[in-house]
Amino acid sequence: MVTYDHYLEEPGNLDVEYFSTFATQRGGNDFHSYWLEFEYGAKAWWTTEFYLDGQTTFGDSSLFTGFRWENRFRLLQFEHFVNPVLYVEYEQINGADKILKEIEGHDIEDDTAEANAIARQDTDHELEFKLLLSKSFKGWNVALNPLFTKNFSPSEPWEFGYAVGASRPLALKASPRLCNFCRENFIAGVEMYGGLGDAESPGLHDTSHYLAPAVAWNLPSGWTVRVSPGFGLNDNSHRLLLRWGLSYEFVGFGDALKRLFGDRQ
């Protein structure tokens, strides 16, 4: 849900996802934040994604909070012991954004307690870099994502964070029949993510961390359901981050577009 492996979207395919995070909030109202994501496989070595974020804070209001443009580039041609992918994301989101797509710097629960009317007045322009390191072995995938974020404001320091996860399909062999409930369609895993401070005060003080089991269900029809309850590991963390997503993959979307615009290749 938060940790990325090194696999990219297949070229020409478009994956559209509705993703949602429900969070408990001490010192404020619980909230439900969400995004609509468009993920496109531009090349076998390049996936580009566009996100539209929003949130509803119970007892407060609902609002659009901004957008993100994410790109992932495969760095090596073939598979290696560890496979690196470069992740670059531009974010233009306001202070009321609560999707918590990643935890970075000194992000803590208090940051999301502010009323929407006040929080939305700040707009952040950020550039985020991750090195996605991942390896698949005997059905398991293990991934580590160190994270580096820079707000465009010169006074803001670089912020750091991490995500680490492992996952495995419930069955390694595919069943010969088409089925929704075959074990190979389910992937279970666990991940841990959190902040590591910033360039001015690196370390674990005033940071939040989460541990989250996750399950994904891939249906042969192209639909995928993902669910992950995340549990805060210290007093700075939300007690619960319940994340879930529903996505559909449009296979051959790029070719359909080309045909639509007259490319007869």
Add this chain to the structure above:
Amino acid sequence: MKAPRVARFSLALYLVALALHHVPLVADEGRAATEYNDVDSEQPAVFAKIPEKARTCANPLVNDPDAVAAGKKLFVQHCAECHGQEGRGAPKAPSLRSGPIRTATPGMLFWILSNGVVRSGMPVWSKLPEPQRWQVVSYIKSLSPLTFEGQAKAVKKDSAAKNATDH
């Protein structure tokens, strides 16, 4: 002051992405597909990259009665969009029933499936667990099985190509 700078940055990033999208890093996808489609062509360049150990790797599911059917299911889900429903090839990807793919050993197909041919547009499929990749290999090999004589020729051709690469 902040907004125009961000707009300029976004525009620059967009232009870089657009350029990358239209100028592939290394190879031309269309050309690669044509090379593969040619029945009489030499082995694709990627074959030379396959390590010896991988070439001789045997399919552990060769006696599994369900392997071909399961492989077909996986093929339709993940491969047919580019290689065609029956593996006969399409503008984006080569036929799997003829030419060097037909004569490749199961180990070579498994290696290509696991590593992809990223420069030519074929994704890495190591996200499928190993047994599922072998199931796909079982299906591909069932599409147009070689006779004993054909197998002997294929092994000879593969050895010759490997020797030529080594020297």
